[in-house]
Amino acid sequence: MNTLASIDRRILGRWAFSGAAGLTLGFILLPLFFVTWLAFFRQEIPAFPPDGYSLKWFWAIAKHDKFVQGFWLSLQVAIAAMVIGLALGVPAALCLARYRFFGREPLSSLLLLPLVVPGIVLGTSIYVFHVELTIATELPVIGSLAGLVAGHVLVVIPWCVRLVAASLAGVDRSVEEAAQSLGATPPVTFFRITLPTIRPGIVAAALFGFVVSFGNLEMTLFLVGVGRTTLPIAILQYLEWRIDPTIAAVSVLQILLIGAAMAVTDRFVKLSRVV
Amino acid sequence: MAGLRLEHLSKSFGATVAVRDVTLDVGDGEFLVLLGPSGCGKTTTLRMIAGFIAPTAGRVHLGGREITALPPWKRNAGIVFQSYALFPHLTVAENVAFGLEMRKLSKAEIAPKVAEALRLVRLDHLGERLPRQLSGGQQQRVALARALAIRPDVLLLDEPLSNLDAKLRETVRIEIRELQRQLGITTVMVTHDQEEALIMADRLVVMSEGEVKQVGTQRELYEQPANRFVAGFVGRSNFLAGTMVSPGRFETRGGVAISCAAGLTGPAVIALRPERLALGSAAGGLENHMQGTVELVSYLGASVDVHVRVSPADRIVVTQPNRVDARTPEEGERIDVGWPKGAAVVFPDDGTHAGA
Ligand SMILES: Nc1ncnc2c1ncn2[C@@H]1O[C@H](COP(=O)(O)OP(=O)(O)O)[C@@H](O)[C@H]1O
Ligand SMILES: [Mg+2]
Numbered sequence: 368m369n370t371l372a373s374i375d376r377r378i379l380g381r382w383a384f385s386g387a388a389g390l391t392l393g394f395i396l397l398p399l400f401f402v403t404w405l406a407f408f409r410q411e412i413p414a415f416p417p418d419g420y421s422l423k424w425f426w427a428i429a430k431h432d433k434f435v436q437g438f439w440l441s442l443q444v445a446i447a448a449m450v451i452g453l454a455l456g457v458p459a460a461l462c463l464a465r466y467r468f469f470g471r472e473p474l475s476s477l478l479l480l481p482l483v484v485p486g487i488v489l490g491t492s493i494y495v496f497h498v499e500l501t502i503a504t505e506l507p508v509i510g511s512l513a514g515l516v517a518g519h520v521l522v523v524i525p526w527c528v529r530l531v532a533a534s535l536a537g538v539d540r541s542v543e544e545a546a547q548s549l550g551a552t553p554p555v556t557f558f559r560i561t562l563p564t565i566r567p568g569i570v571a572a573a574l575f576g577f578v579v580s581f582g583n584l585e586m587t588l589f590l591v592g593v594g595r596t597t598l599p600i601a602i603l604q605y606l607e608w609r610i611d612p613t614i615a616a617v618s619v620l621q622i623l624l625i626g627a628a629m630a631v632t633d634r635f636v637k638l639s640r641v642v
Numbered sequence: 643m644a645g646l647r648l649e650h651l652s653k654s655f656g657a658t659v660a661v662r663d664v665t666l667d668v669g670d671g672e673f674l675v676l677l678g679p680s681g682c683g684k685t686t687t688l689r690m691i692a693g694f695i696a697p698t699a700g701r702v703h704l705g706g707r708e709i710t711a712l713p714p715w716k717r718n719a720g721i722v723f724q725s726y727a728l729f730p731h732l733t734v735a736e737n738v739a740f741g742l743e744m745r746k747l748s749k750a751e752i753a754p755k756v757a758e759a760l761r762l763v764r765l766d767h768l769g770e771r772l773p774r775q776l777s778g779g780q781q782q783r784v785a786l787a788r789a790l791a792i793r794p795d796v797l798l799l800d801e802p803l804s805n806l807d808a809k810l811r812e813t814v815r816i817e818i819r820e821l822q823r824q825l826g827i828t829t830v831m832v833t834h835d836q837e838e839a840l841i842m843a844d845r846l847v848v849m850s851e852g853e854v855k856q857v858g859t860q861r862e863l864y865e866q867p868a869n870r871f872v873a874g875f876v877g878r879s880n881f882l883a884g885t886m887v888s889p890g891r892f893e894t895r896g897g898v899a900i901s902c903a904a905g906l907t908g909p910a911v912i913a914l915r916p917e918r919l920a921l922g923s924a925a926g927g928l929e930n931h932m933q934g935t936v937e938l939v940s941y942l943g944a945s946v947d948v949h950v951r952v953s954p955a956d957r958i959v960v961t962q963p964n965r966v967d968a969r970t971p972e973e974g975e976r977i978d979v980g981w982p983k984g985a986a987v988v989f990p991d992d993g994t995h996a997g998a
Contacts (some may be wrong), residue, residue, distance in 0.1 A: 541727040544694055545785075547714040548721045549792060550744030559740075563731040 489558025534568025538636025656796025
């Protein structure tokens, strides 16, 4: 009796788990599915069922300058933010993981803060900061490309620090000590042993940094200058006037780009192992 | 090759004293084992020799040269860690070559040395594998080959066998021992496993709570333990607490009178090796013999442990070899226990180890 009941409970538990997992997955995939479907509708005003299918909205993207320029700007900003974010985040993660120093815990929390602060708040405060900075230094900080990239670096850093620190935590200290006992100085140890060992974490950090920057809208709204539009902002502006499936087509391309980046990354490192 | 000398070496971490005033000489080519319970400061001592931690006080000399202030990469010490610590992204051959590359040897010089080191540990066929493609025992041998390839002045082993399963451990410890003899390399190994220590060492250092309790050969530690800790840690001992009433006369708390060879008087503890005691008729002619009751018999295969109560406060374990013709005593039986005077070692009772 008892064992039967426990087997029942186990089967029930497994079903509940599968059910919950399926629901969650559906919840995530459903919008992606509809967006992709919508991108191929023929008519201008989306309605179900569609009149027919067409690829014309994908051509419409290329004709719309705002999208093309926005894409290039987003790409440039995301790459710059990713590179700078890594250059700052990797050493920061190293210090946090390796050294015990005064104020380590608060610093560690501080570096993750941009994740928790809402984008609007972040954008507003950086904007105010830029205004003050422009007044104080008389440099053209407001709406500058440098200001935009700096803002994006801020949202990229938490990801770099977190992912690199996580992969550093998996590195056995004695591996580095072994290298030193064999004659490697600390810099040689870092470049020949530590860095290759945490490469998966760095690759993942680069990917996530890129994706987070590329898709950022709220904060970016406050930081772009005249005539400088990132892709998410171009999409928003387009939506203010029209709701034809061009937007869906742009989204599909964006999903494909990010999906491809993840697939390529996954070939080098198993993402599921680092994140 | 070179001898190693530790002089009054101490290390404190904040308020904890991990190592206290350790002075040791390791001869050229000697295999020295630091033995002690976990937390007694063995690893800390080894890490000070390797240069990973700076001693709070004291000096380290290697090959007649003081190296206390040298960083690890200038010490020429080969180390094998408990976790093996192989470089996960390099092949076996690249792992072994690493130390030679650091010594700025040319590719042409490195290749034969790597092959030689791998041959020593019988892994010459696995040079192209990555560490994760090897078994634990093979990884352990790569770690050894990597440490030996640089021809270190001293080889340091920190519990190198504790991640291997019991069967493998038995063969590997003989292999390491023979390799060390063959190369004549000065070696310091750390372990908490006394069997491992006894099998591998030329000489042992028994440590407890950061201090060296005794240094000596296996025989010296076993036959002449310097203190109660060593008597209990190396091999087994029966401890009977009591008083030396006069030189040569001991009386247990339970009132059993024992004659022994010690000259001291006052509170004392007497230590008796279980296998040095005789039971039944064999006990008859010995200097100490008394009657007791068998309370427990444990059958261990090669031997039998007989627990005999000789007074309300004193129980003695006697180990008997399990011979074909031997009669195993029964629980509840009255039996004679005896031992010659020289079988007992007496320590003054400093009140530290309460209970036997
Ligand atoms: N880095 C450290 N910081 C603080 N205490 C330490 C450190 N390393 C070791 N200790 C302490 O020093 C003592 C000896 O440790 P260790 O040398 O590792 O012992 P063993 O190797 O004999 O098990 C222990 O009490 C341990 O807690
Ligand atoms: Mg240890």
